[in-house]
Amino acid sequence: xxxxxxxxxxxxxxxxxxxxxxxxxxxxxxxxxxxxxxxxxxxxxxxxxxxxxxxxxxxxxxxxxxxxxxxxxxxxxxxxxxxxxxxxxxxxxxxxxxxxxxxxxxxxxxxxxxxxxxxxxxxxxxxxxxxxxxxxxxxxxxxxxxxxxxxxxxxxxxxxxxxxxxxxxxxxxxxxxxxxxxxxxxxxxxxxxxxxxxxxxxxxxxxxxxxxxxxxxxxxxxxxxxxxxxxxxxxxxxxxxxxxxxxxxxxxxxxxxxxxxxxxxxxxxxxxxxxxxxxxxxxxxxxxxxxxxxxx
Amino acid sequence: xxxxxxxxxxxxxxxxxxxxxxxxxxxxxxxxxxxxxxxxxxxxxxxxxxxxxxxxxxxxxxxxxxxxxxxxxxxxxxxxxxxxxxxxxxxxxxxxxxxxxxxxxxxxxxxxxxxxxxxxxxxxxxxxxxxxxxxxxxxxxxxxxxxxxxxxxxxxxxxxxxxxxxxxxxxxxxxxxxxxxxxxxxxxxxxxxxxxxxxxxxxxxxxxxxxxxxxxxxxxxxxxxxxxxxxxxxxxxxxxxxxxxxxxxxxxxxxxxxxxxxxxxxxxxxxxxxxxxxxxxxxxxxxxxxxxxxxxxxxxxxxxxxxxxxxxxxxxxxxxxxxxxxxxxxxxxxxxxxxxxxxxxxxxxxxxxxxxxxxxxxxxxxxxxxxxxxxxxxxxxxxxxxxxxxxxxxxxxxxxxxxxxxxxxxxxxxxxxxxxxxxxxxxxx
Numbered sequence: 001x002x003x004x005x006x007x008x009x010x011x012x013x014x015x016x017x018x019x020x021x022x023x024x025x026x027x028x029x030x031x032x033x034x035x036x037x038x039x040x041x042x043x044x045x046x047x048x049x050x051x052x053x054x055x056x057x058x059x060x061x062x063x064x065x066x067x068x069x070x071x072x073x074x075x076x077x078x079x080x081x082x083x084x085x086x087x088x089x090x091x092x093x094x095x096x097x098x099x100x101x102x103x104x105x106x107x108x109x110x111x112x113x114x115x116x117x118x119x120x121x122x123x124x125x126x127x128x129x130x131x132x133x134x135x136x137x138x139x140x141x142x143x144x145x146x147x148x149x150x151x152x153x154x155x156x157x158x159x160x161x162x163x164x165x166x167x168x169x170x171x172x173x174x175x176x177x178x179x180x181x182x183x184x185x186x187x188x189x190x191x192x193x194x195x196x197x198x199x200x201x202x203x204x205x206x207x208x209x210x211x212x213x214x215x216x217x218x219x220x221x222x223x224x225x226x227x228x229x230x231x232x233x234x235x236x237x238x239x240x241x242x243x244x245x246x247x248x249x250x251x252x253x254x255x256x257x258x259x260x261x262x263x264x265x266x267x268x269x270x271x272x273x274x275x276x277x278x279x280x281x282x283x284x285x286x287x288x289x290x291x292x293x294x295x296x
Numbered sequence: 297x298x299x300x301x302x303x304x305x306x307x308x309x310x311x312x313x314x315x316x317x318x319x320x321x322x323x324x325x326x327x328x329x330x331x332x333x334x335x336x337x338x339x340x341x342x343x344x345x346x347x348x349x350x351x352x353x354x355x356x357x358x359x360x361x362x363x364x365x366x367x368x369x370x371x372x373x374x375x376x377x378x379x380x381x382x383x384x385x386x387x388x389x390x391x392x393x394x395x396x397x398x399x400x401x402x403x404x405x406x407x408x409x410x411x412x413x414x415x416x417x418x419x420x421x422x423x424x425x426x427x428x429x430x431x432x433x434x435x436x437x438x439x440x441x442x443x444x445x446x447x448x449x450x451x452x453x454x455x456x457x458x459x460x461x462x463x464x465x466x467x468x469x470x471x472x473x474x475x476x477x478x479x480x481x482x483x484x485x486x487x488x489x490x491x492x493x494x495x496x497x498x499x500x501x502x503x504x505x506x507x508x509x510x511x512x513x514x515x516x517x518x519x520x521x522x523x524x525x526x527x528x529x530x531x532x533x534x535x536x537x538x539x540x541x542x543x544x545x546x547x548x549x550x551x552x553x554x555x556x557x558x559x560x561x562x563x564x565x566x567x568x569x570x571x572x573x574x575x576x577x578x579x580x581x582x583x584x585x586x587x588x589x590x591x592x593x594x595x596x597x598x599x600x601x602x603x604x605x606x607x608x609x610x611x612x613x614x615x616x617x618x619x620x621x622x623x624x625x626x627x628x629x630x631x632x633x634x635x636x637x638x639x640x641x642x643x644x645x646x647x648x649x650x651x652x653x654x655x656x657x658x659x660x661x662x663x664x665x666x667x668x669x670x671x672x673x674x675x676x677x678x679x680x681x682x683x684x685x686x687x688x689x690x691x692x693x694x695x696x697x698x699x700x701x702x703x704x705x706x707x708x709x710x711x712x713x714x715x716x717x718x719x720x721x722x723x724x725x
Contacts, residue, residue, distance in 0.1 A: 047414070130562075151559070151560070151565060154562045154566075156705045246705070260388065261690050
């Protein structure tokens with residue numbers, strides 16, 4: 001039977017939690033509230049702010065830059081997540097089959113992209129994708145596929161795809177790690193009995209592993225989507241939102257609106273609308289994963 | 297105690313911690329200790345000066361920075377590197393954040409949007425003190441560029457305008473000779489010759505907004521000048537259906553589509569470092585660069601270089617730009633100290649170092665004797681530093697960074713120019 005904590009323990013617990021709570025309130029809650037207020041104001045960041053009601057919101061819905069940057073952000077978020085999650089699951093399933101020591105080596109190697117700072121990844125791929133001397137175009141040339149050579153980051157048809165693929169490559173390692181952690185917690189008896197029933201690894205994967213790792217899959221999908229849809233640094237390093245504004249994501253447009261156009265109020269509105277759209281997308285994602293859950 | 301009370305207690309402790317943390321900074325003196333501070337803080341500590349002005353495109357910067365620190369030992373000068381492509385964001389972020397640098401690099405002729413947002417300090421009292429002692433050290437034409445409504449907001453350190461560096465070897469292979477002045481048609485004919493007869497790309501200009509926009513800005517200025525409408529253009533009086541914008545855009549499109557612009561399709565994403573490296577490796581026939589760096593690039597090239605004027609889309613070349621310079625932000629911690637640093641930096645001793653690296657200074661007490669520099673300096677007769685788009689940040693961002701790429705990527709001319717016209721009208725209403 002569980003014991004009730006004593007008053008002393010409760011006070012001690014509160015004292016322990018207070019610094020963390022203070023940090024969360026100061027760095028998350030207060031800026032959010034401040035952003036909410038600024039979103040209804042016209043403020044250039046220096047002079048006094050003026051209350052303008054819903055004007056910023058009305059402007060946002062007719063602002064093509066905002067609409068296009070939303071499209072760019074969600075394109076990157078959706079395509080990258082669609083690439084990262086299946087790839088991560090596939091990698092986890094492959095590593096699950098290999099031995100303990102080789103598996104840990106593979107896990108480290110495949111998790112490395114998650115640990116590399118985005119700015120470094122951006123620079124690395126900028127070199128790889130350089131139209132003149134980049135590795136990719138040189139490789140295509142060597143393989144006799146010169147016709148496929150592109151200025152990958154300067155071509156409006158390829159730039160968002162390239163960024164999305166890089167995003168998927170980066171986040172696949174995280175899904176792999178989370179899903180693999182779930183896989184190793186599946187009891188061995190389930191595999192043994194299914195093997196006796198004649199199930200191969202593919203069948204085991206779809207009928208046993210995939211349903212049982214669904215909670216981890218949900219977490220990694222939502223997390224990957226949040227990280228990728230709000231991409232700023234990767235895009236900024238690689239294209240600065242270009243060519244033109246083709247790859248301008250909402251965070252880049254927000255930065256430009258605030259710090260180049262000195263329109264902090266409107267930038268806050270854009271941030272608020274973007275957050276609401278993101279929350280809605282996450283809600284939909286969670287609905288997508290809703291269903292029977294299995295416990296082992 | 298009920299759960300609500302526990303929660304309330306936790307919230308109170310958390311809030312008191314926040315308030316404590318926020319209030320903590322109050323007892324500390326600001327880094328640059330007040331407006332009229334002495335050079336050394338009360339405790340004998342050196343006053344810190346944040347100098348956001350190290351434009352590393354100039355090879356002289358490091359030496360000048362070291363000399364500056366040597367001459368002003370009472371200050372601890374933090375020398376910060378400038379990226380001209382993101383300078384606006386850097387300035388506005390710093391000023392809005394309440395912790396600006398004490399001195400910023402900026403172009404005097406582009407100060408309108410900075411001054412409009414009240415971000416710059418009026419330097420007139422400092423310049424005119426002691427019978428204009430400091431003011432008289434500057435080349436008047438360059439100093440005037442930073443004057444708005446009779447007040448000086450920027451002090452120049454050198455002239456800055458685009459020139460074209462020619463690789464003489466590539467020109468020779470292509471069977472063409474460099475001409476100091478050329479029309480756009482002559483320029484395109486040379487590009488075609490280089491493309492046909494050599495393995496090099498004809499022309500390179502980097503994709504950073506402040507660089508690639510040289511094509512449209514100087515093209516439109518040259519075309520408008522042909523009809524005597526340069527001043528009207530500068531005052532934002534020319535509508536975008538005047539034909540000048542469309543003419544210049546179509547010329548640029550031809551340059552891009554004929555693959556004369558290095559490296560072809562990737563021209564809209566090429567950096568300054570990449571094009572400079574390509575030029576020095578002999579991969580590019582003509583390189584667009586600022587006049588200030590022309591001598592140092594030509595001296596480091598393993599081939600002969602000729603410096604020529606920008607091609608004229610109209611009857612004659614009109615050069616944009618004017619000068620590079622510095623301003624002090626309106627909310628700088630220590631304006632007096634910042635002025636002292638600027639006076640020393642722009643004084644005869646340190647500017648002589650700038651000249652020894654091949655850059656013509658704005659300090660008129662220094663004599664320029666290098667013949668190449670003297671030739672480049674004659675180009676200033678084509679300078680016209682006033683441009684309509686610098687009046688407003690959104691207009692500037694669109695005209696410099698978006699309009700040309702949008703058109704080259706297939707957006708129709710009506711849409712491209714319609715947007716420019718809307719921004720122009722908003723800026724000048």
